[in-house]
Amino acid sequence: MILVLMIGILLLGGIACWLVAQRSAMAARYVALIAVIMAFVIPLGWFIQNKPAITGANKWLVQYQANWIPAFGISFHLAMDGLSFLLIQLTFLLGVLAVLCSWNEIRERSGFYFFNLLWTLAGIAGVFVAMDLFLFYFFWEVMLVPMYFLIAIWGDFNRRYAAYKFFIFTQTGGLLMLLAILALYFIHGQQTGNYTFDYFALLNTTLGGATGRWIMLGFLIAFVIKLPMVPLHNWLPDAHSEAPTAGSLILAGLLLKTGAYGILRFVLPLFPQASAAIAWWAMLLGVVGIVYGALLAFAQTDLKRLIAYTSVSHMGFVLLGAFAFNEIALQGVVMQLLTHGVSTGALFVMAGMLKERLHTRDINQMGGLWTAMPQMGGLALVFVMASLGLPLLGNFIAEFLILMGSFPVNPVLTVIASVGLVLAALYSLRIAQKVFMGQLQVVSERPADLSAREWIIMACLTAAIICLGLYPQPVFDLVKGAFFVTGYQLPVAGVSN
């Protein structure tokens, strides 16, 4: 029930924002903030209160099921395990920060803005807990539309193009996934006579050979577009760079994660054989993404675009790890989701703050900002370092585990992926160098350092990334349940070579 409550609050909060904003924009902000904080606190409070043990028997923390379209075996089935819980917490944490960083940035039509923001969050949260494939697809799409509006209305100069591209790319994948879901539905129905979209039922479908592979591809394409995987990544730089700050934060921090979540939750468990069959290729593409994204990131002069390409590179690790099929790599993948959400989100927030002050995203027009904004410079450095995988910060743990896990499976690719770490240093340091170091460029007024509100945002993110870096064990313990208990059989590795 808390899951329904959590999503419901966001949806209602969104509508409330819209209505309230007619009277006062400030009220809309507070409504949005309160709604997201409530959504954040509800599952957290529930978790702390119940301290559910994630044991073999009790993998699912909480479930909720209601009929929806019984004629097609569709139910409104939500469930949360450790993985979902973590991602939901990440969602709402970033959600709160997204509301905060829109505080002053959005001056026009803020009611509708917050409506869209909250509905996007609701959609994302829904994706993380939906245990009915139809429902999953439903949420999958629901999060897109408000996101589209966020980009198309409050975006930068080239927003329309970016918004189209974003929507069309993700929709293509989504519809292919829908086809695959349907195919799975009928195959399962024919096998068992029970026509249902329920995840747990579908887990028992036996799929062999080509059919399984095609269906798996349908899912996978949708997820890797979201992830994004080279060469399906092209929507991302445009969308990220044109979106408003909160939009970029959510895109990078959360939307990409839904793709990875999809792979972990659906592709691997539903299609173990088919996944194993393409594992080598998936890992290869992951590595290509790591290197290619890094090269492109290095070339960019638009700060947000640069960060966007770093996401491409970082998400390559996810693909690499997910298809390594072992615990170490998979735990690394989950960790990467969390840490990338925090660190790249933080970089985007910073880019937004810089844009607010300097009215440009071009790093050639920045420089020497450390002098003017020592606090921001220091915090920025933390996230630049996170981005290049400095130990002590969460990203290192993630990438280390991913590489560690995939090394025995595919040494060659892992070694190439490790080269990505050098490239990561290249582009990350370039950010620090171009933006914060060098001579302070002559600007009309000296940009102000962080305000209290911005301090809160950055402090949250910094604390999160350091905690994840120093004491990640709770995360692993929580997620462990999601992977290695009943019903989840890892695909057998060893297709490589």
Add this chain to the structure above:
Amino acid sequence: MTDSAHMVLMVATVLFGLGLIGVLTRKNVVFMLISVEIMLNAAGLAFVAAGSKWQQPDGQVMFLFILAMAAAEVSVGLALVLQIYHQHKTMDVEDLKELRD
């Protein structure tokens, strides 16, 4: 009996084809309407032939309906033609190209 029905059908087909060619080649709206009428009548003829083949009245009933409908169509059609002439001072369909991409 069936042979003659088929013969009539053949005639109807030819008539139909003639009408079609008429519609295609004529530029004048009125002539096009007339050609369509020919085609409708060809269809009617075919119905009559079929009715006679099966010894049923249905074919002729259908023919009556066709006639009625053709009449209605022509009346509306002519009204429109008048309007066109009124507005465009021409009956050439090639001049009716204001609605286009």
Add this chain to the structure above:
Amino acid sequence: MVLAMAAVVVILLIAFRASHTVIQVTGFVMMCGVVLAMWFVRDTLPREIPPLLVVDGMAALFTGLIIFSVLVVGLLSYIYFEEREENPKEYYILLFLATLGSAILTISRHFVSFFIGLELLSVSLYALIAYLRNRNNAVEAGVKYLVLAALSSAFLLFGMALIYMETGSMEFTAIAKALDAGGASVLFIMGLGLIVVAIGFKLALVPFHLWAADVYQGAPAPVTAFIATVSKIGVFAVLVRFALAIHLQQNTLAVTIFTVIAIACMIVGNVLALMQQNVKRLLAYSSIAHFGYLLVAFLSGNAGVGAGVFYLLAYSITLLAAFGIITLLSTRRRDADELSGYRGLFWRSPLMAAIFTVALFSLAGIPLTAGFPAKFFILTAGVQQHMWLLAVVLVLTSVMGLFYYLRIISTLFAAPPITPLKERTLHPFFYFATTASLVVLMVLLGYLGVYPSFIVENVREFLLIH
């Protein structure tokens, strides 16, 4: 159901002499009466009127859909014509006649009734399209439609004649029997092909679609809405009935033809719409594509009927909402069909823009709107019958479709031009009523999008009544 027909006739009688408002109100009441009647007679279904008509669950569904659409179209027409101060009396007669034709189509099971219904519909439409003869190139549209429709009628009749010639019957079931006994001869298939032409024309399937854009653009907005919904529903209904009767979907040839047509529709419709700047034309192209989708349901036979009905329902509501917006925004001189006129609508009148947006999303098949389950059911039907090619084409062309829907939407949300708001001279009550009904449509779209179960169950129940 006899009651239903009678009701329509009564409306016509009343319509002869009454003021606009009175017609409107009576029409509205009668239509509601018909709907209610249908609800009550549900238990007595199916009722046959041999040999021409049969009123079964499917017919009831389609008729309901038609009546519902006409209700909205009538409402839209009111403000449309009120603003233009034209004499609308004959308009309503024609409207109701056309409705009657369409309704007959849904319940016909015989060539004669098929033909009568179709012609009733067509002839009324000629006049309706050209009704506002002085503006918007209505006459040109009328002539184009007339010539082509007459031509297609000729094909239809000739095809019917051929089939009659071969089977000796004009009743669907009898044709099927004859077919089972003797197999399909060349002439029969020829006839079938010609009928397909006629139906294809009415449904604006590729390659018989060329008229659609011009007519949509030329006709008054409510009439366009009528063409896009009522007339197509009726024709689709008879197509389904005919096809189910003669088991068209088991015929490889027919399936091939329809597959090609469906694919062509999806591609051509969507591609044509990509660059279109005229909203009405764009909707025409999009409706071509949508009937391509619908053919996927049609091709999956019995299983697809439910999907088809649901799709038509969603599609009708959507289109009516869209045309409602166009109607509301139209001025005395011209219809609001230029895309540039919609720039920044959201910031001028958010409600209308919201309705339009929801409608467009529904057309695009985005969740939370009725278009999503509709498309989903169609895909389900297609996948169930293993029509992978169609399903994949459907998916890919939908993506293409997304582009132009988004184009309109982003126009709606773009920064508004500096132009004064249009003056409203209409009776506020009717304006309000229209807007309210559009809001209802929007809510319906949302409701169907989120909770389609109710309708799905009812459609199933109805379809079980044979």
Add this chain to the structure above:
Amino acid sequence: MNQLLAYIPAFPLIGFLILSLFGRKLPKPVIATIGAGTVCIAAIITIVLGVSFLQTPPAGGAFHQLLWSWFKVGKLSIDISLQVDALTLVFIFIITFVGALIHIYSTFFMWHDGDYARFFASMNLFVCAMLLLVMADNLVLLYLGWEGVGLCSYLLIGFWYEVPSNCRAANKAFLITRIGDTALLIGLFLLFRELGTLNIQGILQQAPAHFTTGSANIVLITILLMIGGMGKSAQMPLQTWLPDAMAGPSPVSALIHAATMVTAGVYLIARMHGLFQLSPVTMTIVAIIGACTLLVAGCSALAQTDIKRILAYSTISQIGYMFLALGVGAWSAAIFHFFTHAFFKALLFLAAGVVIEALHHEHNIFMMGGLRKRMPIVFVTFLAGAAALSALPLVSAGFFSKDAILWYSWSAANGNVFLWLMALAGAFITALYSTRLMLVVFWGEPKTPVHEAPAQGMIIPLIVLAFFSVTAGFIEWPHNMMHLTLFSDHVQKVLPETIMKAYLPSEWFFQAIAALVTGAGIYLGYTMYYGKAGVRWQQSPGLASTREFLFSGWKFDQLYNFIFVKPFLFLTRINKSDVIDRMYNGIAQGSLRLSNWFSVSQNGSLRLYIVGVLAGILFIITLQLLL
């Protein structure tokens, strides 16, 4: 005692946290107290710990402290846990003790800098990270420290970030060491795959049983670890970053780029000696790299004019000695050289810092001169350092450590005559450039006025370091003289003894030659650079190209620029707008073009529409006839 371990890195960490969070608001004296004080406390704890270690060696030869379990995934279990054994003790002693001295020096050296707090924050963080590096009981924690010191090095090289070249130097340092780090990381993966653990003790215990000597895996692992070490320790071919790293403040150069961080590679190899012993090939490579590096860097030092760059190349060269020693299996000699080198090189850098500061940030030695009289204390201390560097027999610490290396490069089982000759040549060059440095800076005519006397607080660390530069060597005497082995006894609790050749010539002979060579170097330097001669050599046209070649560090930078940097930049520049994007734009364009084609059919002509219908019919009929 175990519980004390955590405090050693904790104090600098606390210093870092306070300074980084509140540094801007604190007055300078407080900052100085915190910055230097925390390191001093760490040094005191270290000494307490060391004394206790020496008096009552702990069970198993090491102190242990488990702080918390870092992460545990599958078989991989990593703790944050510290360990101090004899080897580590040497390192933490140097880090904290020399570090403390340098911090004290810095409180005065940096006094006028605006970013006082940031400097000490970074320095404290560095000390903390370096301590973690050497105290780590597993390789992941070691890697954490390893990267941490890299970060601090980056921050401190680019401390004066307003100057673009400093930032470039910082970036370069970080990137080149990152290449090594990545190799190290891959080495870890391989190790974990083979042994299933990353615990250092675990690895050392399991390795002999698991690997056969010289098998491919162990060679690969050790080479990867070696590359990691090479990156950090600026060995060829990854040495180019260190000279540029001199862009940082002098104390930074002293602490990070001379005494501690750059010797991390030495530590790593010594720490993993168990693996290297299993791979003789790698050992040989390490030795060869060390020998080559010491020569190449030594020659480069000859041609430099920037005082700090001379010292930087000298550092590279001296670490080359350590690598050579490691390579021939002279483990304790390598660590001993590290030990003495830390003192005298830190001393040289600090003294150079004083000189530079006194001469208005003048780096060019040929603009100095005559400082012997004007800065006598600095002169004396510098002399002590230079003597140690050039290994002046018996009176300098450098002699004892370098002599051991020279001896082992021949006499150890892995040693041979070539290595010895190269080391000898290196010794000659070292003496030569040390003399050059001394003569040009401290003798001759003054060329730049001295504007202020160094603060007392800066002089004291110099004196302390100078004292150790002279005396640190006395704890270890060669076999033939006194045979005092305090140091090697200590570290050989951890490190194995050097395996010697069966037949050995007299050690006296080698010592004599070494002393001779050093003397020759000094003499040659004297003749070349005393008085006006130095300028002549510096300007002689015949040597211009050689000088330029050596000055640029054997053109390594240019080579890398050509092989890596340019192609990389080219690649990224041409692909800035993402080729793949073209594909999608192509699809979009294609669709739009298709749309235009299709809309030709919608030309409004009724007749065309009729033709369309007809075409449809024809199509259907054709299909019917075909099927």
